[in-house]
Amino acid sequence: xxxxxxxxxxxxxxxxxxxxxxxxxxxxxxxxxxxxxxxxxxxxxxxxxxxxxxxxxxxxxxxxxxxxxxxxxxxxxxxxxxxxxxxxxxxxxxxxxxxxxxxxxxxxxxxxxxxxxxxxxxxxxxxxxxxxxxxxxxxxxxxxxxxxxxxxxxxxxxxxxxxxxxxxxxxxxxxxxxxxxxxxxxxxxxxxxxxxxxxxxxxxxxxxxxxxxxxxxxxxxxxxxxxxxxxxxxxxxxxxxxxxxxxxxxxxxxxxxxxxxxxxxxxxxxxxxxxxxxxxxxxxxxxxxxxxxxxxxxxxxxxxxxxxxxxxxxxxxxxxxxxxxxxxxxxxxxxxxxxxxxxxxxxxxxxxxxxxxxxxxxxxxxxxxxxxxxxxxxxxxxxxxxxxxxxxxxxxxxxxxxxxxxxxxxxxxxxxxxxxxxxxxxxxxxxxxxxxxxxxxxxxxxxxxxxxxxxxxxxxxxxxxxxxxxxxxxxxxxxxxxxxxxxxxxxxxxxxxxxxxxxxxxxx
Numbered sequence: 001x002x003x004x005x006x007x008x009x010x011x012x013x014x015x016x017x018x019x020x021x022x023x024x025x026x027x028x029x030x031x032x033x034x035x036x037x038x039x040x041x042x043x044x045x046x047x048x049x050x051x052x053x054x055x056x057x058x059x060x061x062x063x064x065x066x067x068x069x070x071x072x073x074x075x076x077x078x079x080x081x082x083x084x085x086x087x088x089x090x091x092x093x094x095x096x097x098x099x100x101x102x103x104x105x106x107x108x109x110x111x112x113x114x115x116x117x118x119x120x121x122x123x124x125x126x127x128x129x130x131x132x133x134x135x136x137x138x139x140x141x142x143x144x145x146x147x148x149x150x151x152x153x154x155x156x157x158x159x160x161x162x163x164x165x166x167x168x169x170x171x172x173x174x175x176x177x178x179x180x181x182x183x184x185x186x187x188x189x190x191x192x193x194x195x196x197x198x199x200x201x202x203x204x205x206x207x208x209x210x211x212x213x214x215x216x217x218x219x220x221x222x223x224x225x226x227x228x229x230x231x232x233x234x235x236x237x238x239x240x241x242x243x244x245x246x247x248x249x250x251x252x253x254x255x256x257x258x259x260x261x262x263x264x265x266x267x268x269x270x271x272x273x274x275x276x277x278x279x280x281x282x283x284x285x286x287x288x289x290x291x292x293x294x295x296x297x298x299x300x301x302x303x304x305x306x307x308x309x310x311x312x313x314x315x316x317x318x319x320x321x322x323x324x325x326x327x328x329x330x331x332x333x334x335x336x337x338x339x340x341x342x343x344x345x346x347x348x349x350x351x352x353x354x355x356x357x358x359x360x361x362x363x364x365x366x367x368x369x370x371x372x373x374x375x376x377x378x379x380x381x382x383x384x385x386x387x388x389x390x391x392x393x394x395x396x397x398x399x400x401x402x403x404x405x406x407x408x409x410x411x412x413x414x415x416x417x418x419x420x421x422x423x424x425x426x427x428x429x430x431x432x433x434x435x436x437x438x439x440x441x442x443x444x445x446x447x448x449x450x451x452x453x454x455x456x457x458x459x460x461x462x463x464x465x466x467x468x469x470x471x472x473x474x475x476x477x478x479x480x481x482x483x484x485x486x487x488x489x490x491x492x493x494x495x496x497x498x499x500x501x502x503x504x505x506x507x508x
Contacts, residue, residue, distance in 0.1 A: 011076070015040045015178060015211050016061065021070035023056050028469065030056050032235045034070070038179075038213065038228075043205050045214040047222040048232035049258070054215045057232075058181050061213065062091050075178075090172040094184040096164050098156050098171075105152040108139045108171045115175065142174040145204065162193045169204070179211045186221065198224050219259050223247065231255050233452075247299075252368055253461065256297040257454045263303075263340055265457035267296045267364070275364060277457070278333045280313040282357060286364040295365045295456070300328065300342040302361035311354030315339060320349050331355065336458040372435070372473055374428040375500075381422040383409055385495060388468040390446035392490055394428075396421055398497045410506060418506040425500040432475040434494035437464065437486040446488040448472065450480045464488060 014037045021034040031053040038044050046054035059065040061072065063084035072080045079087060098107050112135045116127050130138075143149050146166040156164065165185060172180055182201075186194045202225045205212050216222055222229050223243040231238040231246060231254075239251040250256035253264050267277035269292045275284045277296055288294060308314050315333040329341045331353065339355065347353065374387045383405070385394040397403045399421070402414035411419040441447055448466040462474045464486060472488050480486065 009037065009039070013039050015042075015075060017073040018057075018061070019071045019073065021057070021060065021067045021072070023053070023060065023065065024068045030235050031060075031067075034237060036230060036237070036240070038211060041209055041211060042227050043202070043212045043214065043225060044228045044230065045216060045222040045226040046230050046232060047216060047219065047258075048238075049217055052232040053235040054232050055183055058091075058183055058213065058215050061179070062089055062181055063087050088178040089181060090175055090177040090179075091181040091183060092165075092168050092172045092185045094187045096168040096188075098164060098167060100156050102156070103152070104143075104148065104154050104156065104159075104167055105139055107156065107167055108142055108174050109135050111171065111175055112138060138174050138176075139170075142170040145173060145207065146170045147200075160193075161189050162197060165189065165197060166200075169201075173208060173210075177210065179213060180208075182212060182214045184215055184217070186216075186218075194218075194221070201225060223259070231258065233258075249363060250297055250365065252365060253295055253297075253454050253456065254452075256295075256363075256365070261300050261340060261342075263298045263300065263457060264454065265296050265298075265337070267294050268292070269294060273359070275362065278313050278337050278339070282312055282362060283359040284362045284364060285359050286362075288364065288366070293367050293370065295367055297363040297365065298357055298361055300340045301326075302357065303339065303341045304356040305329070305331075305341060305343055305345065305347060306354040306356055308352045308354050311356040314352060314354050317347055317349050317351045317353060320347065338455075338457060369473075371429050371431045372471075374430075374470075377426050377428040379421040379424045379426060383421055385426070385428055385497070387428060387446075388466060388470040390466055390468070390470060390488070391444070392446065392495060393492050394495050394497065395492045396497070398495075399424075399426065399499055400503065411503075413503075419503045420506040424503070427498040427500060429496040429498070430472075430490055430494060432461065432473050434490065435472055435474040436489040437462065437474055437476055437478070437480065438489060439484065439486055441485065441487050447485060448488060450482055450484040450486060453480060453482065 017037040018034055021031060022029060023031040034057060046057060048054050056065060060067050063082060067080060071078055099110065112130055116129055119126050119128050143152065146169055148166050148170065186197050189197060198221055214225065226243055228240065229243055229246050230240050233254055239246055239255045246255065247259055250259060256262040256264055265277040267275050269288045269290050270276040270281045271290055273284055273287055274281050275294065275296060313333055315331040317329050318332050319330040321328045326342045326344050327346055329343065329347065331339045331341055333339055377385055377387050379396060380386050383396045385392040396411060397405065400411060400413050404412050406412050411421055413419065446466065448464040450462055451465045452463040454461045460476050460479060462476050462480055464472045464474060
């Protein structure tokens, strides 16, 4: 089914659509399988950590970058290879890119002075430049839109950061684009100014009525201003939805952790509308099969502190921090589990308390995967497992039930046949919990850098990426920092192997 039809969206309501977009630099994929439609007049935000591909996607929409694969459709026309100046799109950058030698008026008018428009003269279609009067009318209108009516003659250097940002926006909208692209436009402003500009941009969007496509790594910005949020990570779309929908119904642990604060736990469905975590069974509103492994998300503000024995579970307040509008508590439940709670009521540290979690405050997510799967692995001439350039000792007898190794390293099947495993393709599977990390780097050991850390209630889920772009997802009890160089340790008994093809008996 067509994506638009599936979501009951009319084609005429869509201004731009990205189909199967990918982008590679030097063989590295930075945007992968990106599919999105944007409705006319929508305020849509690409949200994600640095390096997730959001700015690259924006640049492809603007025409500054060409997709490696895929198509960009604007108003029903393929613009994938159309140069930027021919697209009805303007961009506002984080650093504003204003001309310091021009005053405010001339900065805004710059594009208009070189712009050519079609007109009719003596019954014939001609191309001409805008008149001084036409330019002046457009500049005055743009200045009014951004509340800078009396600033025409001001030098750029005399303006505050917020005023410079308004000039950059005025210069972008003066050409009357159908889509305004904004790449981290508030990143250079201080916190107070950012919050003010968030409201101004939202108001400007309503007054202009055009489509805004906004890029940010700031979750609050995205939730405050957007009609739709596209959460990205590692070049992939993680979730698309309204701010409220994404906050209340995150699709996976990454989204739950990235959008606001969350308590995330491994859990098991214990019965009809019942889920077990934190050592207790809770009522819930999601009906999934009994014994199915799931992740649960509870927002800190949805947990109520009561007297011990009067809640779903008891715990001990280990720390308290005043955050201005509420207190943030860390409560330990059992030996290992940690619960973050936000409350306007003050409680002392080292106090035993009960915790109440209502059924509709427990969001349940089906587990996507619990193990690393390497479908392009192989065995080398020393019967070791190769995952990319990474070498692991492994029990190759798992490939053939009842087999053994002879003194020369050949695999001997239960029927007595001999097999040479050198360069045999296999699928290797390793559970997240069966990988260990160490900051002691031994020569020849597989190593990588930590690129992601998510707290899952009683452990951290860590992603380690090697130099050859292999990712290892690890459930670790220890807090690592992004960028840490670590060795990757997997015991042979924890690696499951499966042949990708048939073994051919060895012939002398």
